[in-house]
Amino acid sequence: MATTPDSAMMDKLVSLAKRRGFVFQSSEIYGGLNGCWDYGPLGVELLNNVKSQWWKAMTFREDVEGIDAAILMHPKVWEASGHVANFTDPMVDCRECKARFRADQIEESLCGNPGYKGRKASKCQAEGKFTEARQFNLMFKTFVGPVEDEGAVVYLRPETAQGIFVNFLNVQSASRQKIPFGIAQIGKAFRNEINTKNFLFRTREFEQMEMQFFVKPGTDVEWFEYWKEQRIRWFADLGITKDRLQWHRHEPEKLAHYAKDAFDIEYQFPFGWGEIEGIHNRTDFDLSRHEEFSGKSMKYFDEGSKERYTPYIIETSAGASRSFMAFLVDAYREEEAPTADGKMEMRVVMRFHRKLSPMKAAVFPLVNRDGMPEIAKKIELAIRPHFRVFYDDSGAVGRRYRRQDEIGTPYCFTVDSQTLQDQTITVRERDSMKQERLSADKVVQFLRDQFEAPEK
Numbered sequence: 210m211a212t213t214p215d216s217a218m219m220d221k222l223v224s225l226a227k228r229r230g231f232v233f234q235s236s237e238i239y240g241g242l243n244g245c246w247d248y249g250p251l252g253v254e255l256l257n258n259v260k261s262q263w264w265k266a267m268t269f270r271e272d273v274e275g276i277d278a279a280i281l282m283h284p285k286v287w288e289a290s291g292h293v294a295n296f297t298d299p300m301v302d303c304r305e306c307k308a309r310f311r312a313d314q315i316e317e318s319l320c321g322n323p324g325y326k327g328r329k330a331s332k333c334q335a336e337g338k339f340t341e342a343r344q345f346n347l348m349f350k351t352f353v354g355p356v357e358d359e360g361a362v363v364y365l366r367p368e369t370a371q372g373i374f375v376n377f378l379n380v381q382s383a384s385r386q387k388i389p390f391g392i393a394q395i396g397k398a399f400r401n402e403i404n405t406k407n408f409l410f411r412t413r414e415f416e417q418m419e420m421q422f423f424v425k426p427g428t429d430v431e432w433f434e435y436w437k438e439q440r441i442r443w444f445a446d447l448g449i450t451k452d453r454l455q456w457h458r459h460e461p462e463k464l465a466h467y468a469k470d471a472f473d474i475e476y477q478f479p480f481g482w483g484e485i486e487g488i489h490n491r492t493d494f495d496l497s498r499h500e501e502f503s504g505k506s507m508k509y510f511d512e513g514s515k516e517r518y519t520p521y522i523i524e525t526s527a528g529a530s531r532s533f534m535a536f537l538v539d540a541y542r543e544e545e546a547p548t549a550d551g552k553m554e555m556r557v558v559m560r561f562h563r564k565l566s567p568m569k570a571a572v573f574p575l576v577n578r579d580g581m582p583e584i585a586k587k588i589e590l591a592i593r594p595h596f597r598v599f600y601d602d603s604g605a606v607g608r609r610y611r612r613q614d615e616i617g618t619p620y621c622f623t624v625d626s627q628t629l630q631d632q633t634i635t636v637r638e639r640d641s642m643k644q645e646r647l648s649a650d651k652v653v654q655f656l657r658d659q660f661e662a663p664e665k
């Protein structure tokens with residue numbers, strides 16, 4: 210495939226992600242497992258920061274409660290939800306090379322035979338090599354207990370949403386919430402995607418951050434607009450370039466079976482626009498179906514008006530892994546930076562929003578003598594209980610800055626000869642590269658002011 214500036218950028222980012230410990234291929238020493246990725250030391254910090262910002266945005270408000278439901282659920286859940294019948298992709302197999310394609314994506318796919326490098330799958334189709342399209346269910350099936358028969362089938366959940374729907378009344382009565390209110394959950398979801406592609410974009414195991422907001426029918430349109438606005442603002446507030454976000458409205462004929470209206474928040478990835486979150490008006494579909502399949506009432510009794518009704522649900526469904534990837538892509542910059550001797554060089558800098566940065570600070574002794582390492586170690590130890598911090602005493606200080614830029618560390622503190630005289634250190638800010646002096650004993654307070662102060 211020809212290398213475009215965008216695909217070259219993506220290659221560099223994937224390589225940086227591996228080299229600096231953001232993301233590794235799953236089971237790499239065995240050749241990897243398609244569609245599965247591992248988060249390394251910095252990746253897990255970044256992912257946790259994304260999830261914790263979402264969790265705060267959702268549950269640090271009086272009308273949303275959190276839960277953490279089991280991944281394995283009663284198999285009837287997936288009949289009621291429509292996943293057993295509808296969660297399928299049409300699929301064709303090549304009789305010759307055994308490659309499998311989504312029937313609706315043949316045009317953009319390449320033949321699976323390595324001997325035919327670059328040949329279009331549509332050519333193989335035209336030559337009659339493909340089977341008829343069959344529906345392929347994307348849920349992973351497994352068995353509970355020792356007997357592998359139909360009665361023991363369970364599924365790895367393909368979305369976290371159902372764990373919320375079935376717990377609607379449990380949460381409502383335990384928390385004494387009144388409608389309108391929401392339930393939020395972060396957790397793993399699994400889909401046996403036919404074509405995994407574009408790094409973390411479409412994987413077989415991923416995390417979702419879903420919030421279902423239960424409302425009185427008739428107020429759903431208003432709440433739908435409210436949550437659309439909240440959710441796009443969340444991405445923008447965490448620094449995503451606004452021009453790289455757009456709305457995509459689902460055409461009425463393409464709406465999911467449960468939806469009255471649906472919008473995706475799309476991000477402009479190097480390979481094109483891609484959905485990172487869906488906001489759906491799910492009507493009373495989910496609760497009505499669970500009522501029908503379980504035989505248990507899922508209705509809400511409004512104490513005020515004495516009405517009993519099935520609430521409508523406004524869903525906000527974000528991929529944690531896809532959002533992670535959007536934040537990673539958006540942060541990546543190559544820019545000119547001055548060296549210590551006044552020349553210019555290229556630096557790679559991850560301009561993460563400081564709340565998302567996996568490493569918050571780095572501490573350097575300028576040289577490894579004159580008592581500087583001892584002072585620098587003391588500063589590192591003062592920071593460590595409060596913020597992720599990295600101690601680095603190897604190589605020229607300029608190189609150390611570059612290493613921190615590349616992982617997006619917002620602040621570097623350097624102990625130098627002036628420190629020995631007046632106990633001040635240099636603070637260097639990542640984006641502006643500006644340096645100022647700060648009293649060494651004020652470092653923790655300085656970081657608190659940067660990371661914990663409310664946004665202006």
Ligand code: GAP
Nearest residue numbers: 368370410411412415485486487526527528531
């Ligand atoms: N409960 C609704 C639901 O699951 P969805 O549009 O299928 O809706 C929601 O998924 C979000 O989950 C997507 O916007 C995307 O961010 C993420 N997602 C879905 N499939 C994914 C996959 N195979 N790999 C990574 N993320 C995925």
